[in-house]
Amino acid sequence: MPLVTDLQRDRPEAVEMVQESLEFLEKRVNELRDEIPAYKKSRTQLDQVYQGLVDDPSPSGSLTTCGQILLTEHIKKVDDTVDKYVKTHRNIHSSISRIGKDIGRNFCESTGGLIKNEKHIESDPKCARNVSNLIVNYLMSTGHPEIAETYVQECNLHGRLDEYTAIKDTVGKVIESFRQHNTIPAINYIELNAPQEKRLIFDLVRHQVLELIKQGKKLEALTLSRKLSGLGSDGEVAQIMGALFTKADDTRFNEISSPLAWQQLESRLSEVIFKCKSILPQILETGCQAVPALLNLRSVMAPRQDQIFSSDELPIEIPIEKRYHSTFTCPILRVQTTERNPPYRLRCGHVISKDALEKLASNSRHSLLKCPYCPDESSKDQALRVFL
Numbered sequence: 001m002p003l004v005t006d007l008q009r010d011r012p013e014a015v016e017m018v019q020e021s022l023e024f025l026e027k028r029v030n031e032l033r034d035e036i037p038a039y040k041k042s043r044t045q046l047d048q049v050y051q052g053l054v055d056d057p058s059p060s061g062s063l064t065t066c067g068q069i070l071l072t073e074h075i076k077k078v079d080d081t082v083d084k085y086v087k088t089h090r091n092i093h094s095s096i097s098r099i100g101k102d103i104g105r106n107f108c109e110s111t112g113g114l115i116k117n118e119k120h121i122e123s124d125p126k127c128a129r130n131v132s133n134l135i136v137n138y139l140m141s142t143g144h145p146e147i148a149e150t151y152v153q154e155c156n157l158h159g160r161l162d163e164y165t166a167i168k169d170t171v172g173k174v175i176e177s178f179r180q181h182n183t184i185p186a187i188n189y190i191e192l193n194a195p196q197e198k199r200l201i202f203d204l205v206r207h208q209v210l211e212l213i214k215q216g217k218k219l220e221a222l223t224l225s226r227k228l229s230g231l232g233s234d235g236e237v238a239q240i241m242g243a244l245f246t247k248a249d250d251t252r253f254n255e256i257s258s259p260l261a262w263q264q265l266e267s268r269l270s271e272v273i274f275k276c277k278s279i280l281p282q283i284l285e286t287g288c289q290a291v292p293a294l295l296n297l298r299s300v301m302a303p304r305q306d307q308i309f310s311s312d313e314l315p316i317e318i319p320i321e322k323r324y325h326s327t328f329t330c331p332i333l334r335v336q337t338t339e340r341n342p343p344y345r346l347r348c349g350h351v352i353s354k355d356a357l358e359k360l361a362s363n364s365r366h367s368l369l370k371c372p373y374c375p376d377e378s379s380k381d382q383a384l385r386v387f388l
């Protein structure tokens, strides 16, 4: 669609333009900073000359011609430096206002009316709380509990991190050791608290084995590597075992032990430890892809007094990579769930509609109902409503 292609082309240019203005401003600020030593120097010289003349006055009590010339020269020098300083400072002001204008010209101020059922985050407390929770989840799942704690305090989300506070000291040590490339406390913690996370344990052990090899502690690496069997594929285990008998600077494992790999592993570890998975990156990614197209659509439709959402479907296809549906179709009754018949999650994790849940409950002879997808049996009361 040409509409969308135009936007995709324009946006990076707009960002580049503001970026250029910012770089220009930075240059001006540096120029100003560079002028400070010259100003200080001429100011000190003036002070010295003045002091010299005061300390050693001529017998007549007035300044000698030579003294007058000397003082005038130094005053002029300071004046010139100050003038230059003021001029650079003025230029900075014009650069700052130029950035403001660039932002105003190239970026959209209002993103209202782009989505159906629009909500105002600032004026709707429930919505604000949901957004804050998304941010807290993101901070926790990326291994920044200390920032999350401050955020929770500032947003008055009392009780939000109670579960974390209870394990804070223990997990704090686990994360701290991990950051120093010692995954042993993390391995022990996950083995004890989340033994089902076999892949994570495997990766933690693998990182540690490679780290020990790098440090020349091959015997320790060999002992630890025994944990690997049964956790990963035979090929992967064999590859790590092979590393024990090659040189310490084996480049085959650069990717696994790169700083980025450590960072990714820390995120996975945090997700498991803090029991939260963040969907904020996906939301932002989808928004970044969809908002420009919707903005364009809004500007195209506005002169014709059309509404983007006059029908249930958007008039154009929005180019987003991953689609997240806010609708759910009950696999039992094969109907789309509604507010009156919302989806319910059984204890085992399978989701069915409320009507289906009630039907299953009324058909079962005892208080437990069997999940239609797995052998698990749970009571109707254990099912939780799913909000889309």
Ligand SMILES: [Zn+2]
Binding pocket: 346, 348, 349, 350, 371, 372, 373, 374, 375, 376
């Ligand atoms: Zn089930």
